[in-house]
Structures are given as structure tokens and as C-alpha cells.
Amino acid sequence: MIFAKHAKLSTGWASDVRLIVADGRIASVEKNQKPQAEDVIVDTVLPALGNLHSHSFQRAMAGMTEYRMAGKDSFWTWRDLMYRFTANLTPEHVEAIAAFVFLEMQEAGYASVGEFHYLHHQPGGTPYDDLGELSSRIAAAADLTGIGLTHLPVLYTYGGAGQSPLEAGQARFGNSVDRFNELVALAEGAVAQLPDDCRVGIAPHSLRATSPDDLMAALAARTSGPIHLHIAEQPKEVEDIHAWLGARPVEWLLANTAVNEDWCLIHATHMTEIETVNMAKSGVVAGLCPVTEANLGDGPFNGPAYLNAGGVFGVGSDSNVLISLTEELRTLEYSQRLRDIARNVMVVGEGSVGDTLYSGAAKGGAQALGRGTGEISVGGLADLVAINSAAPSLCALRQDQLLDGLVFAAKDDVVTDVWSAGRQAVQSGRHVKRDAITAAYRSAMKSLMASL
Template sequence: MPIHAKTTLLGSDWVHDVRIEIDQGRIRHIQTQANAEPGDERVDVLLPALGNLHSHAFQRAMAGMTETRAAGRESFWTWRNLMYRFLDRLTPEQIEAIAALVFMEMQEAGYASVGEFHYVHHQPGGAPYDQLSELSQRIFAAAQQTGIGLTHLPVLYTYGGVKQEALSGGQLRFGNDVARFLELVDDCRPALPETDSKLGIAPHSLRATSPTDLTEVLRATPEGPVHIHIAEQVQEVTDVQAMLGQRPVAWLLDNVPLGARWCLIHATHMTDAETTALARSGAVAGLCPITEANLGDGIFNGAEYVAEGGRFGIGSDSNIRISLPEELRTLEYSQRLREQQRAVLVSEGSVGHALYTKAALGGAQALGRNAGEIAEGKLADLVAINRDHPTLCALSDDQLLDGLCFAAPDGLVTDLWSAGRHRVKQGRHVARDRIIPAYRSAIADLLASV
């Protein structure tokens, strides 16, 4: 069904009275200065919808459970221990129900697609399921139920640390050597949902794989997105440098063919030289500002990275809070606190416009998705927002994205299309009334077992 928008962001320009025709999930035709026709979906402000480039869906069920402090011990690493204990109880059915809730919430927040960095592969204790891709297929089922665009990123997780320690505890559900990992990837291919889904790989980190394994898996998968956690925590940087002789980002730059298919998640702790080299590599920095703030990771070298033309996108990572505007807001505000000045992540003009449009393009690249802008031939990943809301009603076109990023509450999304699938209407996901009861039932069973 065609869409008619009062105001549309086409490239960098605001255009009024735009009519968009969609065919097989792609934008077939854009007509400007057009009148609405009978049967058109009519919206107020139409934007390219962002991709959420980094998610661990199951962690959504932990939100609010780890905000206490054990005297003298609170850190990322104690949070991780709690996460491992939580993992010991998750069933396939619960993973599917949690993922469906997460994907629904993402779409209602304005994300049309997601990169699911999926590392829970096996049963508690580490035994594989009869179908090696059982838990990946639970993610696929959640994506089909919600209609979100999915880039599935099975994780290679082989070791418990940089010294190639054996996996233990909750990590056993993640573990594969390279041969079984490649079998898992192959097992996922025929089950992928929807024609716009993508399959990539995710070597978890330089902590959880080895240079030899990384080389082998990259040789076996020459196409598709490659995502990796990198330089998130100071301890990680110290450990990798001690083992490999270089800091994590520097080691990657020198030892793998970084380029447009790569997304480096976090990259929080970089030297100036690493920041410049990463920016010039063509890879995407996958930034997760809410989770990074929640875990106390640190602050990304945003000013230097953007000044060098670096590409970035955003992700909700632990999914403790799924809010597209707040991710962008937190990203810019962290830079302001670090630099002690305003308007850091833009050289000139609207900060909100720069944040939104760059994150749209960077996220699309990271997900291997032909999206990120409204143009003929692109996937119809589109989001409509309500300009009549008190936060936005006084703003000019050129101020709209500043208002969305820095002043708006949640709930301004009226409609969302994922590759032309109209999944959010009047602010509600079309499957909300099925997804939420299923999640509540699953989480009640999970908590009863913990």
C-alpha cells in the first residue's frame, strides 16, 4: 500500500507531500509534490528507520536485576557472572518469547532491523541440541512473528580467556570449535526468515577466540557481515596486550583485513592512532551508549573518530532500555561530558540531523542491509513520527531531528515498516497482544526455576 507523508527526509533534504510506492519490500517509486490518493497510508513525518546493530536479546529478561552493589566488587565482571547464572535456566521456548518481546519493542522504538549477536547455542552444560541451530531458529521464529529485518550473527566462542582457558559454567552454552561453528552457520542458512534476512558471523572477542581460529573462520566465510566485541573494558585491553603483544584494536588493524563488512562493537578504549586508523578503515564502530553507560565501560573517542570520517551505528546490546532517541542522546552527551563542550559530534549544523542520518547509514552497512536512506531501490525500512506532539510541534523542519534526539520522550513513533512490512500502526505493534502475554508466561516460568 502506498505511503503519503506530509514531510519526508530525502537524503539531507526535507520535502513536503511525498508519495512512496513499495514493491516486494523495496521502494519502487518516490513522487514529490504529490496528493494523497484513496487507500494511501497517511503519515506526518517519514524518516529512514535505523537498524539496531547489536543485540543480545535474552539479556532483556535481566533488566533491573543487576542494579545492586556487592561491597568492593561491583564491575562489568560481576555483572557478567550474574548473567552466566541466569543462562543456566533459559529454555528454547523462553529464548523465543524474550526475543519476540525485544524485537517488538525495537520496532515500536523506531528500529526496522536488528543484528542479533547470538551466542547461546547449546543446552545448559554445553551439550548440543539435536538440531545444532535450535536456538538460532528460535531467534528466527521471533523475527518472523514480529516482522523485523534480521541480520543473524552466530558467535564463535571457544575459550574462557586470552590464555585459551577452558570454558566453564554458563560459558558452556556458547562453546564451539571452528569446525562445529561452521557447521552451525551452515545449519542456519536454510532456516533464515524473510527474503531480506542476512547471515553473518561474530567472532566474540579476542578473549574468546584465537588468532588461528579467527584466520580459519574468516577464510571459510569470505562474504557477509563480521562483528566482534573489541576494547570494551580496560582489563580486556591489558589482557590482550599481555598475550598478543598489542592492544586489541591495533592487533585487528594489523592482522585482519578490516573493511566495510566489519563492525567493531564498543571499541571504547583506543589510542588516538587506533581511532584514526579505524575511522579510515571503512569499518563501522558499533556503539551501544546506554549499555556502555550501564556497565561503566567508558567513553568512546567520538570527536576524533567522527573528525576522521569514521562510520558508526547504534545498538541496544543488553536491552536494559530500548530507546532509539536515548541511544543517540547518550552518545552525544557522553562526548559533551568528556570534552566539556556542546555539539561535539558534528562539525557544523544540526547535531540531531548528523547523529540520526550517520547512524542510519552506518547501521545499514553493519547489517549488510540495503537501507539507511529513503531512495528508490532501497529496502522500505521506514518510520513515521508524530509532529503534533508538544515536543516537536514548535520546531521547524531543520530542527525536527534535534527535537527527536534531545527533547522527545518515547512514544513518538506512529508507524514502522520493515522491508515494507507494516508492523507498527498507531504506535502499537500489530502482534503486541500476543507477544506480551507469551513473554509474561515465559518469564514467570523462568523466575520460578531460578
């Protein structure tokens, strides 16, 4: 049971709210109550966001790619460095890094994560004796931390548009469709050992790393569940796909696949106006990763046109160079302001930008991760975050300004408690297993750095 002085319910703000949680779901919402002896008492409770896009292993290289080399640095030069880094990761490293990353996400206020997992094999590309070894390590990290996991094994078959061969740095990622389907089945077995809210989807990496035939074959093997795909992140990608398939990436995908509410298209940064509108109307979730997109120089998403067309969006931490829920949301809005030389851009008509960003990302993230939540209502998963509205960054604000303050004025240290499907992992601002998980991460990093 949770007692909150204030709560952002699906019906609006309420005070003195008791939430009864049973089997991971909200069984009852009672307003104007008094706390009971057994209640966890918090200040303000909100629906917790899902982090819809993460490559957890990349957290370990944060800060290592910020030195300008000769010539012009870009996403593609960053990618080459990332490939070299992955060559030294062991299964033990992968698990320890993922656990620490998931802990950081929970302390930042995320209750769940979509792990877009493409590191599958040994260095050089030879499969482990257990093809699903590294997926099992991700599941183990989720089990340790208690985060709600949507595991997304990645189909990565080619090195670039036009079915070019895998590069040496991509060898650990590669699978045929048949072997990928085996991998998915093994991942499902590992995730089945986790709580019922955890699940497996699939992630054809991108149009450039698959082919039309392979993409269709992978989709045909799945009858339901989340489908995530990188798309239109960089101008070069758009040009290469257009030259190969005769259409821009988003244009081609919408015309050739049955994109629907199960899909999450990651980045979709470089779209025409008509692509933006058609993507919004398809019901797909736009998976936006503003901090990473800024760090890699991807460019800003076409936010106003997408929102005006009714588009659904969520946010993810992608490369995990910085894990901050508040920073993702404010960077999304600030990227639009810088481009348009305007203020308060990401809202349709009049209203609170902070509420639009936070509530929109809560619902979109839940949709993308297949969690059926995103708001506080009876029957929904108990994915909840508590914040301290008495914190200096928030204490002067009215209740209807609180989400604006959270998004634009606060840091993640206002988060006090987090529940993932009712499992409380964060108490008083700290993950309950922080010390052990952090020690394991430090040990893994010491081992990893010695091998580089």
C-alpha cells in the first residue's frame, strides 16, 4: 500500500491518495484518505516512465569519445570507436554493466526499459555454446535490479544498405533470420524466469542492417509483441536507403510493412512533412533519444508536426552517455526551441509543456514496451515514481505547475521512490541494492580497462 499526499491520476490531480497494489497492478485508488500503519508514505506520486531504448553496454564507454580527431567527427566515427570497444566485452562485463545501468535508470525515475540488444556472440563472431548467453545476462541484470524488462533481441545481418557484408567490428552482432529466431526463443526462455510484466519483443536493427526479404521473414515469425527499429537517424542513412530501395526509409517502411501500435521507430530524425504526418497516423511510437541524438549530432525530431498529427512518442537513453529522465525531456523541448527560435513548442494549442512531455512519454513508453500502463488507474501496472515537491527546485510551484518544474527546473535527485509493477527498488532516493551493484560494476570496469 502507498499513501501519497498528492497524485497525478488518470483523472487529474488528487490529494491524500491511497493506492492498493496486488499482483503488480493497481487494485484500488482511494482519494481523501488517511495513511495506515502499513503504508509507504510519499509526497507526490506520478506514473513512472519507461525508458524505451537502451544499449546498456555503451554506458561503459561514456566520456571516451569526446576528443576531436583530425577531420570532422560524426556518428560514423563514433560508431567505429564503439565497435572497437565491444571487442573486449565478456559476458560478465555485460551483466555487471547492465545491472548498474538499470539501477541508474531506476534512481532517475524509470520503472522499465526496452533493451535493444545486438551484442550476441563472442569476439570474432563465433556464437557462444549457448546462443542466448548474452540475452540471459541482460535478464539476470533485470532480475537483480527489479526493473521491468522488455528485451529486444536485434536482427543484424548486413554491414550497410544494399546487403553489404558485415564489417569486422559488427561480427558479434550478426545472425541469419533462422539463427535469430532461435536466439529469440532462447531469450524468451530466460525472460520467462522473470516477473510476469517482463517480456520479449524483436528489433530488426534498421533497414540498412537487414534486407526487405529478411525483414519480412522476421516479422512473419512473430504474431504479437513489440517491434522496434532504428530509422532515419542520419542523412547518410536516408541517402543510402533511397539509392538502394528507391524511397526514403520512413516512406519505404510505411508503404511496405503493416506498421501499427506494436511498433516503435527509433529516432526518425530526418523525415519530410508528409512522412512525419503519415508516421503519426500509423499509431506507431516515435522512440526519441534527445540526449544521445544531441551527443551524436543526429539533429532534432520534427516535433510540432508530429504532435499536431496526433503522434505518440516516448523517450529512451540509447547510448547511455547520460542517464537522466528529466534531461531527456527538457532536451527534447530545447532542441525544438533552438531550431525554431521559439519557446514552448512541444504542446498542441495552449497548455503545459511539461505535462505534455511527461504524460505523453509515460503513455508512449508504456505502449512501446507492451506494459499497458502509463497512467495511474485501476487495473494498470503499478509502475510508479514518487518525487519530493518540497525540494527547493519545486517548492514554489502550484500543483498544476509541478510537471513543468520537474521537466525544466529539477534534477533527478527529486526522485524518492520507484516501483516496477509493484516492486519497490528505490527508497529514499537510493536503489536498495546500490552498494553491491556498484561494487560489481567497478570491478568489471577495472577488468575491462585492463584488456583495452
